[in-house]
Amino acid sequence: MKRFLLLLRSIRRTQGEGPESERTSGERRVMTDGGTSEKRSTFQRWLDSDIVQSAPFWLPPFLLMGFFVYAAIGWNFLLSLTEYSGFGDPDYSNLGLQNYWAMLDDPGMWAATRNTFVLLVGFTVVCLIVGLLLALLLDREIRFSRSFRTIYLLPFALSFIVTAQFWRWMYNVNNGIINQFIGVFGLGPYSWLGSPKLVLGAVIFALVWQFSGYTMIIYLAALRSIPNDQYEAARADGASTVRMYWRVIIPQLRPAMVSATVTLVLFALKAFDFLYATFDGYRPRRGADILATKMVRESFGRSEWAYGSSIALMLFVLSLGVITPYLYNQYKRGNL
Amino acid sequence: MxxxxxxxxxxxxxxxxxxxxxxxxxxxxxxxxxxxxxxxxxxxxxxxxxxxxxxxxxxxxxxxxxxxxxxxxxxxxxxxxxxxxxxxxxxxxxxxxxxxxxxxxxxxxxxxxxxxxxxxxxxxxxxxxxxxxxxxxxxxxxxxxxxxxxxxxxxxxxxxxxxxxxxxxxxxxxxxxxxxxxxxxxxxxxxxxxxxxxxxxxxxxxxxxxxxxxxxxxxxxxxxxxxxxxxxxxxVADFIGEPAMNFFDVTRRDADGDGAVLVNETLEYTVSADISTAIGDRDDLVLGVRPEDISIERSEGDQRRADGHTVPASVTVVEPTGDENIVYLDLGADRSERIIATIDGMSQVEAGDRVVVHVPEDAVHVFDGETNEALHNRRVESNEPRVPNV
Known part of the structure; x- marks a missing residue:
């Protein structure tokens, strides 16, 4: 506290505010000019440095973030090394990697990892493609493009709880609209959310429906920033419409594609809430279990706290794996 | 090709x-x-x-x-x-x-x-x-x-x-x-x-x-x-050429012989028979002359040369570009008309000078004031075209 006051005083001094500080700074100058001034100590210089001077602004959020985010991650890692389960307190005296070895032997773990990757890749790729096609169509100045834009973006504005409920009704085996519709063509009915073969695809489809509007908006923003000359130059160069988009326009959407991909992948890694709402809990049908649901189930369903923590850490490492290349890329381009 | x-x-x-x-x-x-x-x-x-x-x-x-x-x-x-x-x-x-x-x-x-x-x-x-x-x-x-x-x-x-x-x-x-x-x-x-x-x-x-x-x-x-x-x-006359051509809104008045005089409040410009013929009986006219065709002569007071192609003026601004001077002039006693002339860079003209502006007849253009069409263009020696000053 004392140091903080000192700091405030030094800030006031550098700002030259108030009659008192004016006098002191005046005195100091006289002394330096006279050649008899005291030498400023290292400590004094440290107090006057930018990082200390600006500490009142960055330090509080730094401490809060550090404690609630990074310390929590650290504690989570510590927990994953224990054998903490059931009631009681964790025992930190005997740490080891046994939970991570157990993961290797857990077939449920492998299934959840596989499903996570299928969801991640399938959802991201399909979303990017559908969003791109929608954006390209809307960018061609069609009629009512504003209305279409709103319509396509609307699902993204809805809560997962709401959209999950929609899709549960639509996927219903007996009277869901999807089975009714394909029934017209003599197909089905299929148990979309019940069959282990179909459930992951059905979930991905619903998520794509909700998220492609978002990708579309990101692409549209990038498309709008491409000058008209680029289209005309490509046409004058003899390119057909398809070739023009393929070779000139879409390559210029790369930065938009990268940032959309990062957002989508990070979402897919923790698509917990959607599954929770779809299956009314963290026990998805076989075939749709992902790491996030398994983590919650192990921890809060079975009270295997340490095992749950180690799954959480796996998810964390996977997320880092996605975001690190992106951050590195941004850093290299000087955007960070 | x-x-x-x-x-x-x-x-x-x-x-x-x-x-x-x-x-x-x-x-x-x-x-x-x-x-x-x-x-x-x-x-x-x-x-x-x-x-x-x-x-x-x-x-x-x-x-x-x-x-x-x-x-x-x-x-x-x-x-x-x-x-x-x-x-x-x-x-x-x-x-x-x-x-x-x-x-x-x-x-x-x-x-x-x-x-x-x-x-x-x-x-x-x-x-x-x-x-x-x-x-x-x-x-x-x-x-x-x-x-x-x-x-x-x-x-x-x-x-x-x-x-x-x-x-x-x-x-x-x-x-x-x-x-x-x-x-x-x-x-x-x-x-x-x-x-x-x-x-x-x-x-x-x-x-x-x-x-x-x-x-x-x-x-x-x-x-x-x-x-x-x-x-x-x-x-076209206005757009092509830099500085642009000077224009005067004038009306026609018959003169001795076949010629005519183009007049407005500050200007009385005598033209010969062929221009007069080109004009015909039109009354609403525009007289045009390029800045580089105008010559400036020093003068004492308000004197006019007898050929009716001069007008007294005072210099308001001189912009030297090195090879030539761009001179802005106010014409007439009441200085109501402003024209631009480009003259040789070595000639000494200063703002405030009283001068006489001479506009040679073979360099003038005459346009119809209503349709803006050209009626008469300057004479060009066909075998030796002048290099334009752009």
Whole structure:
């Protein structure tokens, strides 16, 4: 506290505010000019440095973030090394990697990892493609493009709880609209959310429906920033419409594609809430279990706290794996 | 290489509220094979729209555009065998210079990769951009980008080059240099070129012929010197030449013999029989004279020469450019009329001087005040045309 006051005083001094500080700074100058001034100590210089001077602004959020985010991650890692389960307190005296070895032997773990990757890749790729096609169509100045834009973006504005409920009704085996519709063509009915073969695809489809509007908006923003000359130059160069988009326009959407991909992948890694709402809990049908649901189930369903923590850490490492290349890329381009 | 004809070409834009705007109004120009034609006019005159219609980037509301007698109104841009250079250069930012230049050949021809590569190298060497081939556009200076944009058009060896103000993003010195270079290049390639600019200096110095447009209407097509010395109307006379021609609204009064006197409040200008005949019985007239045709003589007080071609004036501003002085003068006792004269850079004139302005009769233009059409143009010695001062 004392140091903080000192700091405030030094800030006031550098700002030259108030009659008192004016006098002191005046005195100091006289002394330096006279050649008899005291030498400023290292400590004094440290107090006057930018990082200390600006500490009142960055330090509080730094401490809060550090404690609630990074310390929590650290504690989570510590927990994953224990054998903490059931009631009681964790025992930190005997740490080891046994939970991570157990993961290797857990077939449920492998299934959840596989499903996570299928969801991640399938959802991201399909979303990017559908969003791109929608954006390209809307960018061609069609009629009512504003209305279409709103319509396509609307699902993204809805809560997962709401959209999950929609899709549960639509996927219903007996009277869901999807089975009714394909029934017209003599197909089905299929148990979309019940069959282990179909459930992951059905979930991905619903998520794509909700998220492609978002990708579309990101692409549209990038498309709008491409000058008209680029289209005309490509046409004058003899390119057909398809070739023009393929070779000139879409390559210029790369930065938009990268940032959309990062957002989508990070979402897919923790698509917990959607599954929770779809299956009314963290026990998805076989075939749709992902790491996030398994983590919650192990921890809060079975009270295997340490095992749950180690799954959480796996998810964390996977997320880092996605975001690190992106951050590195941004850093290299000087955007960070 | 091809002959290009515009035949009563018209472009009408319809606004959302149903208003129709005529951007190009029945323009007809025959562009000869290998010709360098400059479309010039103030902004919004329809010159870019005309170019874009030739390129196929804009539909044609009415009329025909023909390339070697083939009507190409409905031929899509990619099949027209044209290459275009844009004001913004429109280089593809994600491709290297080499890829930029190869793109047009890859899309519009069946050449093999080796042939394309060879042509790109050859053209790059000719344009002096071969060291830049593996760079991206963002790594190039404005001048280099401009060169690449030109190279990208040239490598296609098209029937027609279309250029939309390609030099206007360069600084003044580089622009002058590229102007010369472009002209040499076009002469060497002998490719028909349509060049759009708002800069009359570019138009005068580069074009084999220039076409002057205003408000979507073609004002005049002719060689630069024709347009300079024999402008078809007040607009052309005013637009071509820098500083612009001086104009006086005058009325006609009969004089002794066959001549006439053109008068307004500050001016009484005697003209001889042939000008008088050209005027006929029109009364509302515009007298025009180019700044460099005006001579300034020192004077004491208000004296006039007997030929009726002088008027007293006072100097208000002198702008020395080195080789010449641009002199702003107020005419008459009440200083109601302002004119500009360019005189030799060595002559000593200062603001505030009282002078006499002499306007030789063989240098004046007379226009109809109602239609703005030229009635009489200055005399030009046909075998030895004056070099215009632009």
């Amino acid at each position: 091809a002959e290009t004809q515009l035949d009563d070409v018209r472009k009408v834009f319809t606004e959302t509220d149903g208003n129709e705007i005529v951007a190009v109004n029945d323009v007809s120009i025959d562009i000869e094979d290998g010709e360098f034609l400059v479309l010039v006019g103030p902004s919004g005159c329809g010159k870019s729209t005309t170019l874009r219609m030739i390129a196929g980037l804009e539909t044609i509301s009415d009329g025909d555009i023909r390339l070697d007698d083939r009507v190409i109104n409905d031929v899509p841009a990619k099949d027209r065998d044209i290459a275009m250079v844009f004001q913004s250069y429109a280089l593809y930012p994600h491709m290297t210079v080499r890829e930029n230049m190869a793109f047009g050949l890859e899309e519009s021809t069946d050449l093999s990769d080796d042939e394309i590569a060879a042509r790109v190298e050859e053209t790059a060497e000719m344009m002096g951009i071969d060291p830049l081939l593996d760079r991206k556009p963002e790594e190039l200076s404005g001048g280099q980008q401009q060169r690449v944009a030109l190279g990208r058009a040239i490598v296609r060896e098209p029937a027609v080059f279309l250029m939309d103000e390609p030099l206007s993003n360069l600084d003044a010195k580089l622009r002058a240099q590229m102007r010369t270079e472009l002209q040499q290049l076009q002469e060497q390639l002998e490719t028909t070129t349509v060049y759009v600019t708002h800069d009359q200096t570019e138009a005068m110095t580069m074009g084999d012929r220039i076409a002057i447009l205003n408000d979507g209407e073609l004002q005049q097509v002719g060689t630069p010197l024709e347009c300079y010395h024999e402008p078809a109307n007040v607009f």
